[in-house]
Amino acid sequence: MAELETEVRYIRGIGEQRAKLLRKLGIASLRDLICYFPRAYDDRSVFRSIDSLVPDETACIRAMVVSPPRLSHIRKGLDLVKLRVSDDGGSMEITFFNQPYVRDSLKPGQYYDFYGRVGGSPRRLEMTNPIFEPEGKNELTGRIMPVYRLTASLGQNLFAKTMRQGLDEIEGIIPEVLPSSVREAHKLAHADFAYHNIHFPADSESLSLARRRLVFEELFVLACALRFLKERRIEKSGLVPKDADISKFYSALPFSPTGAQRRVIDQMISDMRSGKPMRRLIQGDVGSGKTLCAAAAAYYVFCSGFQTAFMAPTEILAQQHFGTLEKMLSPLGMKVSLLTGSMSQKQKREIREALAEGEIDILIGTHAILSSGVDFKNLALVITDEQHRFGVSQRSLLTEKGENPHMIVMSATPIPRTLALIIYGELDISVIDELPPGRQAVETFGVDEKYRTRIINFTRKLVSEGRQAYFVCPMIEESEALNLKAAEKYFEQMRTKIFPDLRVALLHGRMKASEKDEVMASFMRGEADILITTTVIEVGVDVPNATLMVIENAERFGLSQLHQLRGRVGRGSHKSYCILFCEDGPANPRVGIMCKTNDGFKISEEDLKIRGPGDFFGSRQHGLPEMKIADLSADMKVLTEAQNAAIELLAGDPDLSAPGNQALRRRIEELFELNQGAFS
């Protein structure tokens, strides 16, 4: 009897050679093999009578060989085997190219099942190179067949055969990970049934039962694992800041915080005072004022003499946060510093020294603050902004800089709650569900080229009223170099031909950090009317006087990206506009959604539907195990169900010690092992 971890080359019937081919697909063990799920299915379950066939369809027939197969050598490298078959209703000719052995395997007078594409004309039907097997064998025909994602050197039939050999081995050794209470409550099939039927479904109902069970299992195990982690983390103790008077922070602000901001700040304070390290995700739509919440937490730990690290994904953002936080926090006596990759060695050294001495209270920077040699005296709080740009492992690198420091993660890409629970499952989640007062929804229009002149005039009008505008220029290619050229050409045209009388500036990703800062700072000071830019501007940039966002070739952007870009305007009290240039104007589905709503959560739900969860859930982004079967856009309902089931199970058995939960516990441990980096 084999184990699931047995290497495939030791499975009966699978030799070294095939194991090598399987390796290319990432299949090493028996478990890998049976978890290599079909990408589609081919329904060959219905046998058709020959007289009902029409050319160009693909079908199964059961027919008798009525003429002895004839082999002919047409020329070197081309052999044909031809034969005639018939059933009750009709007959047809079958041809095999370059399969001379077929002559001896098809015997006149015997019935076979064939599956293939029908050719010829309605009066002279034929089939070329069909798949066949003796009548009733039901391995390749007469059933629903799996279709796998394969390489050229390993065909579907051979792979299906391999899968059968694998499945023959799992009888009795496949652990039932789902506790029987869960299986019963959610009407889920047994593991054994599920693995057989996901590959070789007995019928379509069995297939959907199998799939549901496996999707549920995958999401359930993950949900349990993440909750388990949360518990484990809670065992550690965190630094507890002394109680501080946050109203001092509030009264130093030029405006009063929204109710949502206050609520989130209160949540963070009670987290930090709980004795456990805080791990909190702050989700809020663009412009909801996440920075202020982070600043409040930094002030709070500062009152106990602790330091904060604040990490932003780009230099522009780090620079901007530095400006904002310095204004907000230095009047309160905090020393705010910036560390970025582009600073001189000397500047960096000075910062590092001051940091180690504890002279700096909050250090803002890009990932440069992760580099070794950057040591804090007593780091108590780590904040990462625009989380989707950081991997989970970077997140953990930062927390290693202190003793279980508190952690705040700010995400500017609102994602549906269910999904957030999975992706950020080990974090507690706060949502800022209220925008600062006086914000008006950004009015959005999808337009085609016919509107160009009008938009140009509109831009002039806004600029004459003292406002500023962004023009995001076309993305041409994957290649940075080509994009750069496009941006520069576009810039020249805007500057010299379209707006020769206005102040037009250019910002793109290839500029040196110092140049970027320079351009951004001058735009912020109002020294340019129009900023031509690429998507470097996408995240976080805050210039409240800018009220127009024009996006060229909007069809090339994803919804979340469009929403981020639009979020650069509508940040002050002036009415703001977003113009989406697009070949098919408002008829473009994404543009249509953008025109309909400003709500980031709704948009991300739509995005998920259109784009699939890959971008949200690609393992590269967050270090979670890759989903083998669950499709998070289609399986949202199962996700919620699995999540609730996980919560319920762990409530009853928090350390999974009940005998019926042991297989689950082992599975979770395996998952931990495999993804240790992600979970530390």
Ligand code: ADP
């Ligand atoms: P985001 O959540 O997108 O990071 P920011 O923190 O950059 O948003 O805040 C967006 C803008 O709103 C900033 O200009 C900030 O000063 C302003 N702002 C934040 N909170 C409030 C508030 N309570 N009242 C008024 N303006 C606010």
Ligand code: MG
């Ligand atoms: Mg922000």
